[in-house]
Amino acid sequence: MLDPEERWRLIDKLARETVEYGADRSTIGSVLAELTVKPLTGIPFALAVLYGFWGFFDAFAGFFTDGFFVPLFDDHWLPWIQNAFPLKGSWLYYILVGDPEAVNSFEALGMLTSGVFVAIGVVLPAIVAFYLIITILEDSGYMPRLAVLVDTVLHKIGLHGFAVVPMILSLGCNVPGVASTRTLETKKQRFMMMILLSVFIPCGAQLGVMLSLIPEFFGYIMIYLLAGFFVFGWILNRLIPGRSPEIITDVPPLRIPTFKNVSRKLWVKVKGFFTNAIPFVLLGVGLVNLLYLGGVISWLANSLEPLFTGWFGIPKETVAPLIAGFLRKDLAVAQLSAIDMSGFQLITSVVIISIYFPCIATFSMIIKEGRNSGGVIKVLGGSLLTLITVVFLWGGLLHLIGILLGVA
């Protein structure tokens, strides 16, 4: 195998023998493509692109959720199903419809009320907006440029610029994010990325719920999670043995995405959400309601109270969302917003929901991909050890910060 120095010498030799140099025929497109990868012009432009990303996300998801789905579910669907569903007062009514006196879909907590509202009214618009932008960025050729721009930063934690692809995919859903770690070169990089993604990168559904329900705390939560990504990335890079090689990559030209390709990709992704995510959301609500009825939630809340209030500084009632979070993080965040707590406790709870454990779908993917990244047992053991360390250290540190600032 050639080392990077030898590879470059070989490339120079091949280039001398094969490339003919003529007059430079730069076009606006080619110069623009060049400017977007140069740090001086590329970073400010990336800042603008990310602004466009969040601005679109905010406007689009807000339009559908606040403008139409909230009135539809709160004023029409909820009162109708509360009256039309038979067996009021039975356990079946409690699981499927929830609280018969609830005045909004969030507080009803039934499978057919909160479950359907979270899946369709909150997450679906967020997912469509997110995947639309991601698809446009992919098809325009801008994504590899972003990879080049963040290459230097990611090198500090033993990764390279193309690790931004799993990162961005994970912002949509952690499952394809974890699956795409197989494009990284070494077992060390794959393991690191799988853990960091599943712990510190919230999925599009969770982001959507956070933006819709707690927009005032969104920035703080994201900064703390991203700080955790780099701090634990740096630590893992030093602790895990293995190589972090350089890569040479081709950056494609900028192109205008075609409507046909964008709509086709968007449809495939949204269809995946309908078939994979919605059953999990409904199942999550049903499971939590069953555990409530069986007294498991109150037993767990009482048993874990010293840890929750003492170490993390959050109320014991967050146990139920934490259990729901194993199935769907977006559902868990939605349930958190209905619990009475201070702003700082809400920030801490959302951070804990994000980092305490990946959702079941991501966890299954980590096990599957673990086979190619050092063996299932090794990856699973390493993951669990890292997860426990991260949740105690990073969650406890946030509580400590709150105490020092006088807000916890």
Add this chain to the structure above:
Amino acid sequence: MNRKILDTLLALVGACTFIPGLLEILFGLTGETYTWAILSFGGDYDLWRGLILVASGSLFFFTINQPISVQKRAQAVLASAMIWIVGGIEILSTVLNSIPGGEGSWFNTTSEFLSYYTGPFTPSLLLLPVSLVLVILVSSVEVKNDS
């Protein structure tokens, strides 16, 4: 159009982008909002918007004194594209906010709908048509040195 006139225009648009950007950052840091005539500073993401406008204004300044080339054109287009992204999002958000009605009705009444379009506006929104004209002008100038 000769280079001198083009550079003057680029400097003017650069200043009109850079200064409001600085003000947006200032209002973002203090958390205040300020309205002057139809111009408004502050609101959601103002710090972010300010940084983008300052960067865009700086890029316009970089293009001054360069010979008319593809490089100069591309820099002006990139600086303008940054304004278009911010301004475009403002337009999209105004349009989408103006459609749904409040309690009891699905859609806004005509007068409420139109009230969203009477201002005040953020600097990026007002700069959007100016930068569009500038890009058309820059593109229409003949390139003499293409290397």
